Amino acid sequence: MDSMGIMVRKQTAADQALRLDNQICFAVYSTAHAFNRVYKPLLDRLGLTYPQYLVMLALWERDDVAVKDLGERLFLDSGTLTPLLKRLEAAELIKRTRSTEDERVVLIALTAQGHALREKAKAVPQSILAASDCSVGELLAMKDEIVALRDRLNAALGE
Amino acid sequence: MDSMGIMVRKQTAADQALRLDNQICFAVYSTAHAFNRVYKPLLDRLGLTYPQYLVMLALWERDDVAVKDLGERLFLDSGTLTPLLKRLEAAELIKRTRSTEDERVVLIALTAQGHALREKAKAVPQSILAASDCSVGELLAMKDEIVALRDRLNAALGE
DNA sequence: CTCAATTGAATTGTGCGCAATATAAATTAT
DNA sequence: ATAATTTATATTGCGCACAATTCAATTGAG
Numbered sequence: 001m002d003s004m005g006i007m008v009r010k011q012t013a014a015d016q017a018l019r020l021d022n023q024i025c026f027a028v029y030s031t032a033h034a035f036n037r038v039y040k041p042l043l044d045r046l047g048l049t050y051p052q053y054l055v056m057l058a059l060w061e062r063d064d065v066a067v068k069d070l071g072e073r074l075f076l077d078s079g080t081l082t083p084l085l086k087r088l089e090a091a092e093l094i095k096r097t098r099s100t101e102d103e104r105v106v107l108i109a110l111t112a113q114g115h116a117l118r119e120k121a122k123a124v125p126q127s128i129l130a131a132s133d134c135s136v137g138e139l140l141a142m143k144d145e146i147v148a149l150r151d152r153l154n155a156a157l158g159e
Numbered sequence: 160m161d162s163m164g165i166m167v168r169k170q171t172a173a174d175q176a177l178r179l180d181n182q183i184c185f186a187v188y189s190t191a192h193a194f195n196r197v198y199k200p201l202l203d204r205l206g207l208t209y210p211q212y213l214v215m216l217a218l219w220e221r222d223d224v225a226v227k228d229l230g231e232r233l234f235l236d237s238g239t240l241t242p243l244l245k246r247l248e249a250a251e252l253i254k255r256t257r258s259t260e261d262e263r264v265v266l267i268a269l270t271a272q273g274h275a276l277r278e279k280a281k282a283v284p285q286s287i288l289a290a291s292d293c294s295v296g297e298l299l300a301m302k303d304e305i306v307a308l309r310d311r312l313n314a315a316l317g318e
Numbered sequence: 319c320t321c322a323a324t325t326g327a328a329t330t331g332t333g334c335g336c337a338a339t340a341t342a343a344a345t346t347a348t
Numbered sequence: 349a350t351a352a353t354t355t356a357t358a359t360t361g362c363g364c365a366c367a368a369t370t371c372a373a374t375t376g377a378g
Contacts, residue, residue, distance in 0.1 A: 014285075018277070025191075028190050066327095133314075322375100326372095326373085339360080
């Protein structure tokens, strides 16, 4: 109520918290999509989608790894990775082979083409940096903050 | 080459930039998924998915709006929104009606149930805040930085 | 050693996200 | 007024994400 006795909606903290513009989750969600859209034309030239690019980044650092291991590094499960990896295999960028030591494990290794693609990919980060219109230092600082948030969120899940 | 004349791979800036851990895009991507996983059990109680929750947040601020308008606020197109809105209509949270002034336009309005759901949703942000294990001030500061980045990325798209 | 429990991957089903296309309504140009 | 263009939404197809389930291989308890 205001002083005239007319019903006025009180803007509580809970009301404020529900505003779209106040939500960090929406900021993160919409920025992820913005990144995806900036990456799209660059990755089209490599014949990769953005999630496939992430898988290739992980494999360029270390391959001959289990699907499980890849999933832990990328925070993805087999439901996402299995079909994605089959598409990368169809594109002859990776090879999937059952481990002889443990027949449950499928090992992912890069093919020669998969290794070679890394050279073409080297140009990508530079383009992204340009699109972000931001210094490397600023981006790395933000990255650290966001990763810290992600890790706290993931920790909350495990409780 | 090192001093012994043995071939040693030089770690160039381009090599560093391809490291998964150095990529802000992966930080944003994986944090968006982490948020989604934290939201899931909370939103299940409301019968909403996370994108549906975002649509409801937007509508609680202003409804009786065109699909186009909703899309601009959420950075989504009709290919995403049309089926999502049909599901919200099936759940009787919203009503879709053709505008009489412009028959191309579909107006989205909340139903009584749609309005009512807002009360149940008020508890959500508090739970997210707790999971993020972060002060409101820190989160708002990060949010502003991320939104600024998103806006620069989107601006780069328009060029 | 045997059987239950666990583990790693694959499968199924649902819901985004988006490019490309289609369609109908409105606007503009001629 | 008619044709060409633009605009708003819908549809189709593909590729994630992820929950839930299945299945085979491995491990562990008794």
